Amino acid sequence: MLKPGSRRTGALMVVTTGFLLTDARLALAQEQTQEGIQEVVVTAERRTENLQTTPIAITALSAEDLTKAGVNDFAGVAKQSTSINFTPYPSSSNTLILYMRGQGVADANQITQDGSVGLYEDGFYIARPQAETFDLADVERVEVLRGPQGTLYGRNTTGGAVNIISKKPTGELDAKAQLDFGQRNYVRALGTLNLPKVAGGLSSKITLLYSNMAGNVENYGYTDFNREDQRGGRLSLRWDTGGIFTADYFYEVGQISSSPIYYQDAALNGLIPGYSVPADGIAAATWHPVPMHPSVAKFNSDGLTLNFKLNENTNLRSLTYYRGLDSRFYQDYNGAFSDPLGAPAIGITNFTSDDVVQSNEVTQELQLVGTVARSFDYVLGLYYFQENANHAEFGTINIPLEFYPGAGPVFAENQSRYVTAEAKSKAAYAQVTWHMNDAWALTLGGRYTKDDRKATRDASTIGSSFTPFGNQYPGCVLTNPPFGFQCPFELTDLGGNNSVSFSKFNPAGTLAWQISPDVNTYLRVATGYKAGGSSEAAPYGSFGQTFQPENVTTYELGLKSFLFDKHVRANVAVFHSKFSDMQLQFNVDPANLAVVQSYNAGSATVDGAEFELLFALSPDLTIGINDTVLSTNMKTVNALAGTIFDPAVNPASPYHVGDNVASLFRVPYAPNNIINANIDWTMLHREGGSLELFFNYRYQGRQYDTAPTGVDVPGSAEFYSIKPHGVGDGRLTWNFDTHGSKKSMRASLWVKNIFNANYVEHTIGQGAAPYIPVVGSQGPVPQTGYYYAATAWAPKAQVGVQLEYGF
Structure with a gap:
């Protein structure tokens, strides 16, 4: 039996790959076959179209593509698209921190704010990320729409959208x-x-x-x-x-x-x-x-799509959706947050969290899709969304002496909060494509959205803190050994509430040029926004503060082509994205760095290039190479009043209100390069069937797991980033010959992480203050930057077998 990471497993795949490369060289020397690469149909723009003639950046994965790659959940889909980057959420492995083109949300559990990558099921928006890792089951295809989709898909798609079609x-x-x-x-x-x-x-x-x-x-x-x-x-x-x-x-x-x-x-x-x-x-x-x-997450959903064919060229659709969610998750970090410098004297820092997220969402959409005079394609729509959610969170933390410098370090603390949130969104949108002639087409569209959000919070903190001699009060207990007192405290913040309303208009325009039947290019300008909201972790007394939407404008130049008689498919997209009013979280209490507030305080640019190449070297051999290259730049981050940058709050701050502190930040979860390569080779044909090998390798550059890890923050690369790494998966399948009947049979041997790579899934850097010195620092090292980390490593190699039978 092969064990994870065994030399025999790795050697088998290396030898097989060697044979494959030999066969590939032979195939290149042979005369090309007439089969070529099959065309792919998508519905990204609300109508059935050819992938190659749709003028937006799309990655389309069919059911067969997913099966060959061993993909049966959304995390697997994300691995197949180099524009998507993700990690498991620290306290819930069925929740993903999801980013696309450098856009996402790090704290995916907060119900008072949203992400930047829209996840859709048969065209219906899924608001909450809990249970995202659920099995895809019986899927027809997955469409990954890269870049802002603010016109047809609306809010919270500044990074892109993913539609899972059953x-x-x-x-x-x-x-x-x-x-x-x-x-x-x-x-x-x-x-x-x-x-x-x-x-x-x-x-x-x-x-x-x-x-x-x-x-x-x-x-x-x-x-x-x-x-x-x-x-x-x-x-x-x-x-x-x-x-x-x-x-x-x-x-x-x-x-x-x-x-x-x-x-x-x-x-x-x-x-x-x-x-x-x-x-x-x-x-x-x-x-x-x-x-x-x-941890248990339960969900149920109903979706109803009605289509009325008004005439040969016009369809009226109604889409009605409900989704209920009840997610309960628990985490014990088991001492991993302990400071190595203080642990020998003080002991471990332990932190547990217990959460319940419940959500009910309803959406209703009307679409009118048609063609006029064979020259104009149009999509008109009305949209309504409502979500009611609540989040109960209970946390226990034991913190050593140096963690809260200047205010009396907390030894034991129990925190609880209960947040309710309601979000409503109404929108009207239109998109029209004018086919000026057989070669040129102009698409213009726009979406007007009105959002209303409100939230409430009850929070309390009960614990005990260290107090020096002379500052004790009734109820304090002398420490053992006697170096001070341990004094109880209780803080409450009941009845906090907030509300925020905003409206946005998001236009988009595309000029497409069909150079030849097999070569298409386009120039696209698109806009989008991530909805505003509030911070569940706001300081006591400040839950009423809200933030506004984050905005993006993207300029994109794309090329889609079939080459060499459709034996090569080469799709390229180059883009420049400008972000304004970025939603950033700042520390606001020098004595408690766990308290953060969200602000619209920054601007950034993301430049990138995406390459999707597919080579059909023979009827039995295809090679795919996808590559995403990103260059991110935090342009401005304003030092705001009331944060730890403000000398009135933190006298040790070297900054002034209004300073640009962008050098302390970066765009997180945005590696400069992600490459995904795969080989699909039917290596043997026999009367009883065929033997097929699929091998996939994904490489990812360095990834920073939080925004305050700029070049001027010490320890960012060492303690708050994931090093470059690559992971390979393999699958060997025998497809039984059923002699033309409707039956289908196959048996597969699969290996995940075939080379048993050791790589990090998520890391949380630790340090007393990631930005600036803090008054009264008592730690043994300067209280700036990161100097240790809690790290979650990925699973080792896993071997399995799949049997499939159909009739």
Whole structure:
């Protein structure tokens, strides 16, 4: 049996790759076949179009593409698109910190603010990121729209949008079953059943899913870290009699039971009794038992799409959607935040968090899609969205002496807050394309949106803090050894509330030129915005403060081409994005660096180039190479009054209100380069079937995991970034020959992280003040920058088998 990272596993793939490259050289020398690369159909602009003639940057992944790459969840989709970057959220492994083209939101759990990458299911917007890692199940294709989509998709798509499109019922009796099993006791079972059409037009399909995977960090006596269990079902109905009316409805329900990623710091080895973790790679077990319990996310959704064909060229659509979410997640960081310099004398810093996020959202959209006089294509729409959500958070922290300099360090503290939020959005939009002739087309569009948000918060902090002799008060207890007093305290902030309203108009324009039937180019200008809101973590008494939308304008030049008789597909997009009123979080309390407030305080630019190349070297061999190159620049970050940059708040600040402190910040989660390369080779044909090899390798440059990691912040690269790394996955599939019948059979051997690479999934840098000195610093080192980190390492190699049968 092959074990994770075994030399035999890696050697097998290296040898196979060698044969593959040899075959590729032979294929280049042969006469090209007539098959070429198949065309791809997308619906990114609300109508069915060819990928190559749609003048926006799109990555399209078919069901077959996803199967070959072993992708069955959204995290896998993100890995296939080099424009998307993501990491698991620290306290919930089923929530993703998601960025595209350098745009996203770092604190994905706050219900009072939104992300920059819109996630859609069959065209319906999913507001909350919890349960994003749920299995894709029976998907037809995934469309990744890169860059601002403010006109057709609206708010919170400044980075782009991802639309997961499910397969519709076929109206014929057929079924498919997939069964996976592998290391970490992994089991996944997926079944779909299409039923024959009844009543002259009703087709139905049922999809059921179950999966389970054990954790990869053993936690003796409790739930292991990084385990996952999923189960769900979906009912799809389609009414189509061949007339002017069709209706598509789905109901789905799902549950993810999981545990979070494991944080560790090898610098604590030998400093804390019993603490021992690897310096390079994930620990096999916790250094002491952690009372961990599973995190459970449940969701259900209904989607109804009605289509009325008014005439041969005009369709009226109604899209109605509801989604309910109940996500409960727990994390114990198990001492990973302990300061290596203070731990020998003071002990560990431990932090636990227990959260409940509940959300209900409703959307209603009307679309009128048509063509006039064969020269004008248009899309008109009305949109309504409403979400009601609440977030209960409970945290316990034990903090050593130097962490809160100047105000009496907190030894023990229990924090709780309960936040409710309501968001409403109304929009009207239009987009018109004028086909001036067979070569040139001009597209103009715009969207007007009116947003209203409000939120409430009740918060309290109960704990005890160190107080020097002479400052004690009734209730204080002498410390042991006697170097002062430990005094109880209680802070409350009840009845906090805020509201914010804003309206935006987002225009877009595209000039497309079809140079030849196989070569298209376009120039696009697009705008978008990320909605305003408020900060759940605002200081007590300041929850009423809100922030406005963040705005982007992107200029993009694109080329889409088929070359060499459609044996090469080369798509390129070059863009320049300008961001204004950037939403940034600042520390506002020198004595408590966990308290932050959000402001519109910055501007930035992101320049990039995206390359998607596909080579069909023979009917049996294709090679794909995707590459995204980014260059980010924080232009301005204003030192605001009331923050720790303000000398009135922090007398040690070397800055003045109004100074540009951009050198302390950078655009996070934006590596300068991400490359994804894959090889698909049918290496053997026999009477009974064919043997197919798929190998995928993704390389990612250095990634900074927070915004305050600019060039002037010490320790940013060492303690708050993920080093460049590459990860390879492989899959070997035997496709059975079913002799032309409707049956399909295949068996696959798959390996994830085939070279057993040790790389970091997420890191949290630590230090008393990431920006500037703090008055009264008591630490043994200057209290600026980062000098240690809690790090979560990625899983090791995993081997498994998949069996599939369909009829």
